[in-house]
Structures are given as C-alpha cells and as structure tokens.
Amino acid sequence: MFGSGSKEEKAAKLVKKRNWKKLREKYLTGDKESLLALAKACAADNSDDCCNLVTPLLDAADEEVQLAAIETLGKIGTDHVIALLRQLFAKTPESNQKLRSAILASIEQIRKNNG
DSSP: OTOSSSSSHHHHHHHHEEEEHHHHHITTTTHHHHHHHHHHHTTTTTTTHHHHHHGGGGGGHHHHHHHHHHHHHHHHOOOHHHHHHHHHHHHHHOOOOHHHHHHHHHHHHHHHHOO
C-alpha cells in the first residue's frame, strides 16, 4: 500500500538513500515522533551528514528527543561531537541524572569507538 510504514521506517529508507535534503525538510522540523524517527534512523549511518542532522536535536525541548539524539551520537559521533555533549552536560541541571548519565555514556562510547 502506498504511503504505508512508520515514520521511523520511512526515515531509515531516506538515510539509506542518503537523501539529506528530504530528511531535513520532513523530519528535522517535524513533531516529536518525526524527531525521534530521525534520531533513530541516523544511528545506522555514521556519516557527517547524519551527525549534522542529529546535533540540533540536542537542544530539543523534549527530553525523550534529547535522549534519542544523545544515544545516536554515542554510536555515530566523532571527537568533535564530544564538545557538544560536554556543553549540554554543563547546562543540564544536576537534578536531571537521567540526561547527565546518558551524556557521559555517549562520550565514553565515542571515545571507545574512535579510540
């Protein structure tokens, strides 16, 4: 059936095709579900283009979107992403241990992957 499939499946297909323009237009400016789909789909591609699509999600208003972006960047990020994660860590309240722990785990994963 035409148009079937979840947002995540559609985003994954666009990542596989490396259709960055369409991903930016349809997902980066979308609702929470679109932002989550984008973050999860980009975890399968460690290109700079995917990193560039995911890094703005670190500033999302929704914590679930931030967590998805942090997790994805832990998988695909390079050393330059660590600086962005450190900035987010510095401005995250100490009371938000869930987000702070995820940031530290992603930094560690990036170091391990690029070590």
